[in-house]
Amino acid sequence: MAVPYDPGLVDAFLALHFAYRPVDATFMGDRRHDHRLPPAKAETEAEELAELAALKARLEETEEPEDLGQRLDRRLMLSEIVIRERAADTWSRFDNPAWFSGEAAFSIVSLLLPQSAPVREDALLARLGKIQGFLSDSAERLKDKSVPSAWSARALRECRAMAGFLREDITLHEAFAKSWSEPAARAADAFDAFAQTLGRHADRPARCGEAYMxxxxxxxxxxxxxxxxxxxxxxxxxxxxxxxxxxxxxxxxxxxxxxxxxxxxxxxxxxxxxxxxxxxxxxxxxxxxxxxxxxxxxxxxxxxxxxxxxxxxxxxxxxxxxxxxxxxxxxxxxxxxxxxxxxxxxxxxxxxxxxxxxxxxxxxxxxxxxxxxxxxxxxxxxxxxxxxxxxxxxxxxxxxxxxxxxxxxxxxxxxxxxxxxxxxxxxxxxxxxxxxxxxxxxxxxxxxxxxxxxxxxxxxxxxxxxxxxxxxxxxxxxxxxxxxxxxxxxxxxxxxxxxxxxxxxxxxxxxxxxxxxxxxxxxxxxxxxxxxxxxxxxxx
Structure with missing residues (x-):
């Protein structure tokens, strides 16, 4: 028997989303996650899928709300969960080196944009300190994968650009402080190390297939x-x-x-x-x-x-x-x-x-x-x-x-x-x-x-x-x-x-x-x- 829809499920959905995509939280304006990078361990995808399945079950047992906003929230959550479950088998973000390089790069850049002003130095230093671990986990996830060569080339370009930014141009930021220098240099080294792992993967076609499309x-x-x-x-x-x-x-x-x-x-x-x-x-x-x-x-x-x-x-x-x-x-x-x-x-x-x-x-x-x-x-x-x-x-x-x-x-x-x-x-x-x-x-x-x-x-x-x-x-x-x-x-x-x-x-x-x-x-x-x-x- 269906139960009344709980508007609090939106909070549960966002909490789950931000747990696995904290850089999204920064762009959306939830600053509680500004110190975090996405988890990328071998078990991460299975853990996320289990939480998605539990939330989907809660949503599916609810009645469709009469309220416009609640009705649309429920529908949007269900559609997102369905696609994320399907993507894990068909089009996983963890198979794309440019997803890792992009998340790492924008974990830092997002904190330095005008929309994040004033810069939260504690969050910036925390993320800089976590780049090495994140990119190391990323390289491990990709080690035995075949990857479209164009994706590896894009990730390589992003890594080189971010390494240069962290060593040089970050000093031009209006809020730059000397305390950023050493963590930024270590993060630049991590981008270089990740870049060295790219291009070693077997090439494969970049297509998701008709069923997924x-x-x-x-x-x-x-x-x-x-x-x-x-x-x-x-x-x-x-x-x-x-x-x-x-x-x-x-x-x-x-x-x-x-x-x-x-x-x-x-x-x-x-x-x-x-x-x-x-x-x-x-x-x-x-x-x-x-x-x-x-x-x-x-x-x-x-x-x-x-x-x-x-x-x-x-x-x-x-x-x-x-x-x-x-x-x-x-x-x-x-x-x-x-x-x-x-x-x-x-x-x-x-x-x-x-x-x-x-x-x-x-x-x-x-x-x-x-x-x-x-x-x-x-x-x-x-x-x-x-x-x-x-x-x-x-x-x-x-x-x-x-x-x-x-x-x-x-x-x-x-x-x-x-x-x-x-x-x-x-x-x-x-x-x-x-x-x-x-x-x-x-x-x-x-x-x-x-x-x-x-x-x-x-x-x-x-x-x-x-x-x-x-x-x-x-x-x-x-x-x-x-x-x-x-x-x-x-x-x-x-x-x-x-x-x-x-x-x-x-x-x-x-x-x-x-x-x-x-x-x-x-x-x-x-x-x-x-x-x-x-x-x-x-x-x-």
Missing amino acids: AELMQTLHGLDLSPRQAVALAEDAFLRLGRELEEMAAAIDPSKTAEQLIGELLQNRPASAEDAFESYRAWDIKAREMGRTLVTPAEDYGLDYRLQAPCFRRLAGSLYFLFYRSPPGLNPGTGSVYWVTPPGDDAEAYLAANAKAVVKTVHSVHHGSIGHHTQNARARMAASRLARIAGTDCALGLAFLGSGTLIEGWACYCVDLLAEADGFYTPQELLLLKQSERRNAASVMVDIKLHLGDWTIDEAAAFYRDRAGFAPARVQNEVVRNSMLPGSRLMYWLGVEGIKALRARWPGETKDFHDTLLSYGHLPLAWIGEEMQRAGLLRT
């Missing part, structure tokens, strides 16, 4: 699609969007291709590095002003554009170091920081990287203003406790992957949404948006076909480069992330398509739809649609 799509993302069906949709869209690109280009200038017109657009660059920096905030303000008839922008939670701190400038290129990170939902403070990359030795390359259209669409809209920034601010007020933090950016990606169809779906969708604000985009900028949409459809194909075994990493990279038009410098990082995180790249395009479908069923004002959508927080978009339907908010 199907479970990710259905259980985590709530998608009523098989992997093959999703690929077919993306392939059709990729071809259609290619035709639309050329039709749009012909309407602008029949003598030029879409690629040529976009190339010309990207020549519109700031006059100086100072102008580039100022453009981030200027376009953020403009997007809020022109977008407020379409969605209520976050005005009560700040976004501070800053030049990236000197201590992180060399490190950022080698780690999952984001321009903008979701704020720590359990301790959000009054705002977030957006890192603007400072100029380097090549002034021309810097200005090219900060072309007007790139800053406008990628930085100030997708990540800032009405994009991730507004979406994260609204999530902090969601009815579901877990939906306030599920989309936290952690060492390797989102804390709970299922939240991504809303999170990345919204950020891509809202860039296109501003086309409805008359005059925000030029015709050539709309062409750039169409190109981005096509690339997101291409990423669905790579995400799935890579993990079904249809494509190798090299074949996926060739598709990105030769057919999807990704910048060559971006391709390798993109395809390696695809290989490590199945189901993480399909959520962009499928998320946008899902939002469009829900909007078509909304009977009221556009702004009300977007505000309502974001009010649910970090959740699978399909679940939000079901809750909207349950509340009578959508046409059938």
